Amino acid sequence: MPSSLPPHPHAMHLSLSQAAAQILAGHIVAFPTETVYGIGANAFDAEAVRKIYTLKGRPSSNPLIIHIRNKNDLGKVVSTVDPISQKLIDAFWPGPLTLILPKHPNVPEITTAGLSTVAVRMPAHPLAQALLNETDVPIAAPSANPSGKPSATHHKHVEAYFGNELPVIAGGETNVGIESTVVMVRDNVPHVLRLGSISEQNIKNATGITPVLETSSKHSPGTTLRHYAPHTPLILVAPEKLTDALAEHTGKRIGFLALDAHTPPSTPNTYIFSLGPSETTAAQRLYAGLFALDHQNLDLIIGVTFPHDGLGKALNDRLTRAATQH
Numbered sequence: 001m002p003s004s005l006p007p008h009p010h011a012m013h014l015s016l017s018q019a020a021a022q023i024l025a026g027h028i029v030a031f032p033t034e035t036v037y038g039i040g041a042n043a044f045d046a047e048a049v050r051k052i053y054t055l056k057g058r059p060s061s062n063p064l065i066i067h068i069r070n071k072n073d074l075g076k077v078v079s080t081v082d083p084i085s086q087k088l089i090d091a092f093w094p095g096p097l098t099l100i101l102p103k104h105p106n107v108p109e110i111t112t113a114g115l116s117t118v119a120v121r122m123p124a125h126p127l128a129q130a131l132l133n134e135t136d137v138p139i140a141a142p143s144a145n146p147s148g149k150p151s152a153t154h155h156k157h158v159e160a161y162f163g164n165e166l167p168v169i170a171g172g173e174t175n176v177g178i179e180s181t182v183v184m185v186r187d188n189v190p191h192v193l194r195l196g197s198i199s200e201q202n203i204k205n206a207t208g209i210t211p212v213l214e215t216s217s218k219h220s221p222g223t224t225l226r227h228y229a230p231h232t233p234l235i236l237v238a239p240e241k242l243t244d245a246l247a248e249h250t251g252k253r254i255g256f257l258a259l260d261a262h263t264p265p266s267t268p269n270t271y272i273f274s275l276g277p278s279e280t281t282a283a284q285r286l287y288a289g290l291f292a293l294d295h296q297n298l299d300l301i302i303g304v305t306f307p308h309d310g311l312g313k314a315l316n317d318r319l320t321r322a323a324t325q326h
């Protein structure tokens with residue numbers, strides 16, 4: 001099945017300088033990061049940030065991540081940095097790691113949903129860095145999807161979701177494919193609020209401390225919400241249970257989202273979206289797969305689960321949230 005989508009009739013593509021001008025004029029634009037596309041606004045402009053919440057239909061209780069151009073700009077958005085967070089910054093920035101730190105008083109309340117902390121990261125994608133350099137303001141940006149839907153890993157996903165309501169810097173496919181790892185250090189211990197491509201082991205290696213996994217708690221407002229969910233029912237099946245699951249659902253039109261090694265034999269009723277040979281390719285293609293299968297009028301999507309370790313654990317987390325019916 002092709003993963004590409006047709007061009008959207010109302011898409012609005014912006015050059016870098018046009019996008020920077022839009023941000024400085026108080027508007028919102030979508031742009032690629034190495035993880036997923038974001039919807040960006042000047043983080044210090046409360047009215048601009050409000051437009052993000054409105055467009056996404058995002059609850060005002062769910063704070064945004066501020067993206068900064070370099071480590072020197074951290075002092076514009078946070079009031080202090082503890083030594084363990086500093087180690088994580090030194091190890092992983094620029095890159096897919098978000099840190100929760102005490103907020104600088106200049107950051108408007110709407111950006112942090114009224115919390116005294118702020119989420120910050122320095123993205124590694126060249127277009128994200130260029131946009132931050134050209135605007136010279138920190139950019140608040142959540143993932144570029146309507147609240148609850150799979151994140152966008154290609155500008156065509158952004159266009160399909162928002163059409164001419166959201167201009168986009170067209171940067172093609174993103175590299176990592178799942179959202180950044182979110183870490184909050186409390187009492188000198190790193191707490192992982194969201195798993196991403198930077199693993200618990202990576203964090204332990206950088207700090208010498210085993211992190212606490214805390215992906216559903218009062219400290220991580222976004223994780224209690226329904227997420228990444230396609231319209232089509234999605235169930236998760238371990239590779240060794242695939243034959244049983246197929247028998248149970250005979251006669252249905254089923255889409256499979258699986259690593260090549262775990263792909264069932266194809267039949268006229270099956271639609272296979274290959275996640276490729278490894279967890280790395282699976283992360284890159286996961287949302288494109290959910291997106292593509294959701295547009296095939298299927299009865300069911302089966303996500304085949306991953307070995308529960310490293311990136312596989314982050315992928316299982318996304319699949320589980322996408323499959324949860326609230």
Ligand code: TXA
Binds near residue numbers: 035194
């Ligand atoms: O990779 C990413 O992080 C992407 C790209 C665009 O940078 N952004 C992203 O943003 O995934 P979003 O808004 O979809 O997810 C941000 C997560 C949410 O779970 C939110 O609750 C959490 O970060 N968050 C933000 N501020 C927080 C804070 N002060 N304390 C705890 N969690 C926070």
Ligand code: MG
Binds near residue numbers: 142143151
């Ligand atoms: Mg999101």
